[in-house]
Amino acid sequence: MNELLLIVSIAGSRVALPAAAVESVVELEALIPVPRAPSHLAGLSALRSRVLTVIDCQRSLELGTTELNDGELHEAAVVELDGHHYALTVDAVEDVVEALSDPVPIRAAMGDGWERVSKGMVETEEGPLLLVDIAALVAGPNTEARAA
Amino acid sequence: MDDLIADFVAECREMLDALGGEIVAWEASPDDRARLDSIFRFVHTVKGNCGFFDFPRLEALSHAAEDALADCRAGRRTPDSALVSAVLAVIDRIGEMIASIDAGEGVPDGDDSQLIEALAPGAEGPVVQVAATVAADGATKGGSTPRTIRLSVELLDRVMSGVSDMVLARNELARRLREAPGEVAVDGAFERLSGIIAEMRDAITRTRMQRIENLFVALPRMVRDLSAELGKQVLVDIDGGDVELDREMIEMIRDPLTHIIRNAVDHGIESPAERLKAGKREIGLLAVSARQSGNQILIEIADDGKGIDGSKLVEKAVANGVIERDAAQKMTRGEQLALIFEAGLSTAQAVTAISGRGVGMDVVRSNVERIGGVVEVDSKPGTGTRMTLRVPLTLTIIPALTVSIGTQHFAIPRSAIEEIVRANGSSVTLETIGGAGVATIRGRRVPEVALADVLGLPNQMADEDRTLVVLRPAGGDVYALAVDKIHDHEELVVKPAAPAVMATGLYAGTTLADDGSPILLFDPAGLAQVGGVRLEAIERGGRGVDAPVVANSNEVPVLLFRGLDGARRALRLGVVDRIEEVEPAAIRKTAGQLRVQLGEAILPLAGVDKPKNLEGKIRVFRLNDGCHELGYAFREVIDLMTVDRDVIPADVPGAISGVTLIDGEPAELIDAHWLFAEYLGASVRSQAQLVCRLPENDAWMQNMLRPIVEAAGYLVIGEQDELAADVTIVSQGKSIEAEQAGRILRLETDPDAANGEDSIYRYDRAGLLMALKASSAGRR
Numbered sequence: 001m002n003e004l005l006l007i008v009s010i011a012g013s014r015v016a017l018p019a020a021a022v023e024s025v026v027e028l029e030a031l032i033p034v035p036r037a038p039s040h041l042a043g044l045s046a047l048r049s050r051v052l053t054v055i056d057c058q059r060s061l062e063l064g065t066t067e068l069n070d071g072e073l074h075e076a077a078v079v080e081l082d083g084h085h086y087a088l089t090v091d092a093v094e095d096v097v098e099a100l101s102d103p104v105p106i107r108a109a110m111g112d113g114w115e116r117v118s119k120g121m122v123e124t125e126e127g128p129l130l131l132v133d134i135a136a137l138v139a140g141p142n143t144e145a146r147a148a
Numbered sequence: 149m150d151d152l153i154a155d156f157v158a159e160c161r162e163m164l165d166a167l168g169g170e171i172v173a174w175e176a177s178p179d180d181r182a183r184l185d186s187i188f189r190f191v192h193t194v195k196g197n198c199g200f201f202d203f204p205r206l207e208a209l210s211h212a213a214e215d216a217l218a219d220c221r222a223g224r225r226t227p228d229s230a231l232v233s234a235v236l237a238v239i240d241r242i243g244e245m246i247a248s249i250d251a252g253e254g255v256p257d258g259d260d261s262q263l264i265e266a267l268a269p270g271a272e273g274p275v276v277q278v279a280a281t282v283a284a285d286g287a288t289k290g291g292s293t294p295r296t297i298r299l300s301v302e303l304l305d306r307v308m309s310g311v312s313d314m315v316l317a318r319n320e321l322a323r324r325l326r327e328a329p330g331e332v333a334v335d336g337a338f339e340r341l342s343g344i345i346a347e348m349r350d351a352i353t354r355t356r357m358q359r360i361e362n363l364f365v366a367l368p369r370m371v372r373d374l375s376a377e378l379g380k381q382v383l384v385d386i387d388g389g390d391v392e393l394d395r396e397m398i399e400m401i402r403d404p405l406t407h408i409i410r411n412a413v414d415h416g417i418e419s420p421a422e423r424l425k426a427g428k429r430e431i432g433l434l435a436v437s438a439r440q441s442g443n444q445i446l447i448e449i450a451d452d453g454k455g456i457d458g459s460k461l462v463e464k465a466v467a468n469g470v471i472e473r474d475a476a477q478k479m480t481r482g483e484q485l486a487l488i489f490e491a492g493l494s495t496a497q498a499v500t501a502i503s504g505r506g507v508g509m510d511v512v513r514s515n516v517e518r519i520g521g522v523v524e525v526d527s528k529p530g531t532g533t534r535m536t537l538r539v540p541l542t543l544t545i546i547p548a549l550t551v552s553i554g555t556q557h558f559a560i561p562r563s564a565i566e567e568i569v570r571a572n573g574s575s576v577t578l579e580t581i582g583g584a585g586v587a588t589i590r591g592r593r594v595p596e597v598a599l600a601d602v603l604g605l606p607n608q609m610a611d612e613d614r615t616l617v618v619l620r621p622a623g624g625d626v627y628a629l630a631v632d633k634i635h636d637h638e639e640l641v642v643k644p645a646a647p648a649v650m651a652t653g654l655y656a657g658t659t660l661a662d663d664g665s666p667i668l669l670f671d672p673a674g675l676a677q678v679g680g681v682r683l684e685a686i687e688r689g690g691r692g693v694d695a696p697v698v699a700n701s702n703e704v705p706v707l708l709f710r711g712l713d714g715a716r717r718a719l720r721l722g723v724v725d726r727i728e729e730v731e732p733a734a735i736r737k738t739a740g741q742l743r744v745q746l747g748e749a750i751l752p753l754a755g756v757d758k759p760k761n762l763e764g765k766i767r768v769f770r771l772n773d774g775c776h777e778l779g780y781a782f783r784e785v786i787d788l789m790t791v792d793r794d795v796i797p798a799d800v801p802g803a804i805s806g807v808t809l810i811d812g813e814p815a816e817l818i819d820a821h822w823l824f825a826e827y828l829g830a831s832v833r834s835q836a837q838l839v840c841r842l843p844e845n846d847a848w849m850q851n852m853l854r855p856i857v858e859a860a861g862y863l864v865i866g867e868q869d870e871l872a873a874d875v876t877i878v879s880q881g882k883s884i885e886a887e888q889a890g891r892i893l894r895l896e897t898d899p900d901a902a903n904g905e906d907s908i909y910r911y912d913r914a915g916l917l918m919a920l921k922a923s924s925a926g927r928r
Contacts, residue, residue: 030665032556032665032666032667032668033556034649034652034655034668035556035603035604035605035654036602036603036604036652036654036678037648037649037652038648038651041646041648041649044645044658044666044668045666046660046665046666051643051645051658051659051660051666052666053645053646053648053649082647084644084645084646084647086646138646138648139648140648
């Protein structure tokens, strides 16, 4: 069976996350900011008596800022990495599709942020999509990771 | 069958662990029947099981050992060291085989005939069967075993995490009940549920607890083998084995503890010859003790060996580039000793197989710190070293205090909180010294950090309206944390936060508060570090606390240093607030006096004789008399020492009050009182102060009389000072100018010449005080 992909849009682009890694999709309520943490770490949120670390994907990709504390609900994909739960903020969650190919390197030039989180391009029924490396997304921009 | 073998292995393991200590104890007193019995029981059990499982090699070994021990039990043979060693060897071999069975490889091939021969009684009589004794023994063993079952740790962990989640769910339910007040009956039921959950949590926490004995039983054997290998004699004294500790914590401290003990035996305790030469007993003592202190466990490892050579450590650290030479000279002994925890340092002359590879103590520290613990070292050259491990009782549930900055809540572990005071309280003053906050709480100076600044949050509250939480990070020294508001005590189930959050160094974990929102738990030590509370400053705070103890002893702590002119000088530690470094440009002659700019303060500067020759960074002591500050420039700190009061007074009063021997060399003692009087001068003298004029060049008056006069509340001035005096004291026969002299007291060297009015015998203390008091009364 081919890998299932979750199509989400981040910073206006449609990309794919490995669906197996995504535990659930939630709507984030109020965030508790974490002072002094890297800027792409938007804060903490509670989900069923668990603490989620919220990653602002736009900041992680250095493509802008997601306005999270505007009182509205934001969609986020919950993933687990090394025993910690993270919520990745996305513009919208669209669909789950089947991957029709293994990821292949993208030869065209991508933006810096995308380049860093890219696992390659996968073919789907909805056309080619960028497969995002969740760990890289969580780690955020390199410079900040080092500063922290 | 596999299950049975697994049980057999587990049982043997347990007995082997417990046996380590028994064997050494048996060796020390071979007549001890109880020890002999327990060892016998072990080999007997092994033998019995082997027959069942068909491990002929194991059976032959245990059978031989059993026979030899049975002889001892029956009194046919006296255990000697040869027998003990042989039994030990057999038990070790059994241990190896069991490990191999455990690994699924079965019993390896090999020859045990040598071991079995070693057990032979030599010239003693033939072996007789003692089956009856054996049977009886087996029966008693069955009866005395407590009722226990074996559980997988994984299961326990799952239960533990389930209970933790239950506590969180209860908290949430409590919140919902508060929001929507229901029936009394519901509340009552909830209260009961709440109580049951709390009880259950306690119980489950205890199931994870293990006696620290499990960790300690292996120590005597380890020390015995180690000391035999090194040709040393070491006696182990173990105390507090019944202290209970989280099972996980025990595993976490096993390696650090082992390493510290190896170090103590290898480097600390000397060879018997060296010990005799040093006037100690041949046998070194290694004391390992555990005790509970609050929610921490203290494990102390103390040896009576040669101690740690601080200066050697510093040399090595400088050579290895761990610290700068400048920094090395400023180090206190405590800081020097702390160097052993730096990576790549070992004072051992030669690298041995046991320790001294220069790896280890840094790993020990990082391992202990990872579990929220602290390692401290204290050592006196020649008399021994004491290492203290402080570890939290458990990792999961922490009583905490919630505080807030603006609208955000945080938690601080209760264990680190010493006290809570209001910043505008009467016993508290806040000052900013050179940009750094200093809080004075009931006379104690404590570095102060505003939480809002540390976190980079907007600062909306005035400093005075804040609340100070005085924190003592485990093992460290106190500092005050200014927070906006204090909220509540809560028991929090703390979980580690995401790596990026932990990397800030500020937090110990996250959890959910009673209201269901996430809350961050601070790491007090990390806060201090990020807040820029320097070690130096932290240490000062600690010394302030210790001061009363010092005052009662006959020794005065002084800071030995080298002045700008190269002279060895000493300054009472109590007056030194801290050490600062300034550029020469910060030192200027302004308003007729040399002054130094330190941060935002401008202080008079002493200790400089040629202001033009200043070069490079200048170090300055910041002296404090409680209300005024003064700078004193110097070249380098030599050490922290103590002097007894055997001081040769200076002939002329001045910056130097006398000379004394410190560390075998003369050093000038700085007269801080004179410095303040001289440099702060008339500008700060209050008008109401009584003034007494004393001849400056009279050493007797300056050194013996002056303290009495000062104690009576007088400001002492010299003959040339222009201030009007209330009293002038002169020696007999000296003339004085009556102008501005006030009342004149003449001191007589001859008791008979004194008239008790204005001439007093100079050792008539009562008369003197009376006269001084009379003058002050006249003035008021």
